[in-house]
Amino acid sequence: MTTGKKVFLVIIFLVLAYGISAPFQKVSEPIYWGIFPAPIFYLLIVHVLFVAFIGYMVFGTRMHGRAEDEESFLAEIRREKGVEK
Amino acid sequence: MSPTLVIVGVAVYTVLMFAIGFWGFRKSRPSMEDFFLGGRTLGLFVVLCTVWSTLFSAYSYIGLPGAYYRNGISFFGIAGNILLNSLCMYLLGSRMWVLGKKHGFINMTDLFAERYGSNLVCVIAMIISIGSLLPYIGLQVKGAGLTLQGVTNNVISFNTGLLYITIVVLFYVIMGGFRSVVWTDVVQSVIMLVGMLGAMFLIADKVAGGLGGVIQKAAAMDPKLLSFPGPAGIWTPSMVLTTCMVVGMGGFAWPQISQRMYATKSLKTIKMLAFIFPLAALFVNLPPIFIGLAGKVQYPALKNADLVFPMMLNELVPPFFGIIIVLAILAAIMSTVSGQILSLTSIIVRDLYVRFFDPESATQAKITNLSRFVLLIVVAGALAFVFWGPSTLVGLLIDASGPIMLQVIIVLIGALYWRRATKAGAIISMIGSETFLVLLWLKVFKMPIAGIHNGVWAMILGVVLFIVVSLMTKPVDEKTLDKFFSAFKE
Numbered sequence: 001m002t003t004g005k006k007v008f009l010v011i012i013f014l015v016l017a018y019g020i021s022a023p024f025q026k027v028s029e030p031i032y033w034g035i036f037p038a039p040i041f042y043l044l045i046v047h048v049l050f051v052a053f054i055g056y057m058v059f060g061t062r063m064h065g066r067a068e069d070e071e072s073f074l075a076e077i078r079r080e081k082g083v084e085k
Numbered sequence: 086m087s088p089t090l091v092i093v094g095v096a097v098y099t100v101l102m103f104a105i106g107f108w109g110f111r112k113s114r115p116s117m118e119d120f121f122l123g124g125r126t127l128g129l130f131v132v133l134c135t136v137w138s139t140l141f142s143a144y145s146y147i148g149l150p151g152a153y154y155r156n157g158i159s160f161f162g163i164a165g166n167i168l169l170n171s172l173c174m175y176l177l178g179s180r181m182w183v184l185g186k187k188h189g190f191i192n193m194t195d196l197f198a199e200r201y202g203s204n205l206v207c208v209i210a211m212i213i214s215i216g217s218l219l220p221y222i223g224l225q226v227k228g229a230g231l232t233l234q235g236v237t238n239n240v241i242s243f244n245t246g247l248l249y250i251t252i253v254v255l256f257y258v259i260m261g262g263f264r265s266v267v268w269t270d271v272v273q274s275v276i277m278l279v280g281m282l283g284a285m286f287l288i289a290d291k292v293a294g295g296l297g298g299v300i301q302k303a304a305a306m307d308p309k310l311l312s313f314p315g316p317a318g319i320w321t322p323s324m325v326l327t328t329c330m331v332v333g334m335g336g337f338a339w340p341q342i343s344q345r346m347y348a349t350k351s352l353k354t355i356k357m358l359a360f361i362f363p364l365a366a367l368f369v370n371l372p373p374i375f376i377g378l379a380g381k382v383q384y385p386a387l388k389n390a391d392l393v394f395p396m397m398l399n400e401l402v403p404p405f406f407g408i409i410i411v412l413a414i415l416a417a418i419m420s421t422v423s424g425q426i427l428s429l430t431s432i433i434v435r436d437l438y439v440r441f442f443d444p445e446s447a448t449q450a451k452i453t454n455l456s457r458f459v460l461l462i463v464v465a466g467a468l469a470f471v472f473w474g475p476s477t478l479v480g481l482l483i484d485a486s487g488p489i490m491l492q493v494i495i496v497l498i499g500a501l502y503w504r505r506a507t508k509a510g511a512i513i514s515m516i517g518s519e520t521f522l523v524l525l526w527l528k529v530f531k532m533p534i535a536g537i538h539n540g541v542w543a544m545i546l547g548v549v550l551f552i553v554v555s556l557m558t559k560p561v562d563e564k565t566l567d568k569f570f571s572a573f574k575e
Binding site: 016017018020021022023024025026027028031034035036037039040043044046047050051054055057058059062063064065066067068070073074077080 | 158159161162164165168169171172175176179180183186187296297300301304308311312313314320321322323325326329351352353356357359360363364367374375572573574575
């Protein structure tokens with residue numbers, strides 16, 4: 001992963017962390033769909049955006065290097081263990 | 086609620102738990118990896134259920150509605166902890182899985198010993214883990230005894246309830262180890278889910294004609310119940326965020342959660358878990374809002390808010406469904422306790438007995454049998470500690486279980502991501518931050534900025550100590566580092 005991409009992801013993370021902190025204080029209206037007061041509704045939006053962020057990390061980056069190629073990584077471990085025996 | 090109905094429901098549930106315990110025993114093989122990790126074969130559905138049910142304890146049923154009763158919806162800010170927990174699953178859990186597969190680790194603590202080349206790092210982390218979990222186990226079992234005593238109007242006494250929970254949990258954990266634990270967790274997850282959602286709809290309907298009615302009545306009663314920072318003014322942005330850090334990141338470091346990362350069958354499973362878990366967690370985090378607010382509408386002036394759910398359970402829910410909720414509470418307790426005692430046993434057996442007393446001659450069968458014996462000691466120790474331990478220490482460990490484990494996660498991040506992290510840095514960081522946390526808890530110090538969780542203040546100190554001391558001391562040798570980091574290079 002390039003440094004630029006890492007910095008971009010950290011910035012997105014910080015924005016989302018700010019969202020988690022419930023910055024919308026003293027707001028109670030409107031009530032969405034009759035059951036979610038505004039702060040809960042906004043937090044649910046942050047929640048979904050955060051899940052999308054995790055989804056991007058999980059499926060769109062190679063944070064764990066060559067271990068991400070699971071088949072070849074496991075084959076390598078089997079070979080190493082075979083050698084040790 | 087009829088005591089007979091409760092006893093019949095509990096008996097059916099017990100038979101099911103025993104059957105799973107026996108099935109686990111028949112499937113088990115005499116090896117440490119099998120007894121503590123089920124042979125590292127968990128698929129996505131099972132690992133989702135086991136993490137879900139282990140993380141959510143009886144607190145979700147009793148404590149959360151009480152918290153919403155007191156704080157209104159502002160307490161929902163804490164639900165963000167699950168997002169940080171899931172991010173830890175991806176960033177830390179994935180790497181733990183890779184290293185577990187490569188080097189056979191079964192705990193976070195044995196990873197520390199190898200990565201930092203130090204038994205002392207392992208022992209300190211082990212003491213912290215035991216200190217954090219032991220009183221919690223005792224407290225949960227005690228809570229189960231009180232629940233059974235309460236819902237049967239003393240037909241089942243406190244001691245009988247406590248003994249019942251202890252015997253059932255010990256039976257299935259001793260018989261089948263991790264395999265029994267995770268499959269009972271699957272059944273318990275279903276009961277917990279049905280209980281939580283059913284309670285929400287039934288109570289809301291009875292109190293205010295539905296979920297929307299609860300919100301409207303709560304707004305009419307006190308508008309502050311529907312906004313941040315809540316009626317008591319506690320949940321400011323800084324308090325929400327720092328509490329999320331403590332609960333979410335500290336929660337990941339709990340041995341019973343982090344150990345499940347080793348038990349999954351593939352890296353892909355952990356990645357999917359990290360993605361799906363925050364959505365699944367909403368099924369536990371949303372219902373208590375409506376239950377707690379319905380309680381506020383129904384009983385506006387309760388002195389002890391934690392009684393609100395049991396009171397509604399007795400007065401508003403039909404008896405048959407009440408049994409399901411009682412079973413859901415017992416399931417929440419049992420799933421958490423079983424995960425905790427098994428993890429703690431694995432730490433004691435692997436990092437104390439095998440590492441220091443019998444590293445060469447311990448056969449897998451001998452270790453498995455020893456583990457079954459240690460399980461008994463752990464439960465007895467937990468109960469003895471909660472009943473007869475020094476009250477200040479018990480109170481501290483229960484109050485600060487999350488913050489205590491948060492200090493360990495710094496050392497874990499360093500182990501997995503920072504080549505320059507050293508054993509001296511890890512030791513000083515853990516001792517320094519835990520000591521500071523205790524001093525803050527005892528109110529020896531008061532921090533200059535209000536609205537930040539004590540656990541985060543201690544973590545900041547821990548990070549500084551970890552970095553400074555690591556940079557000042559001799560790095561871990563390159564051979565060891567390559568053993569750990571080579572898998573993560575491109």
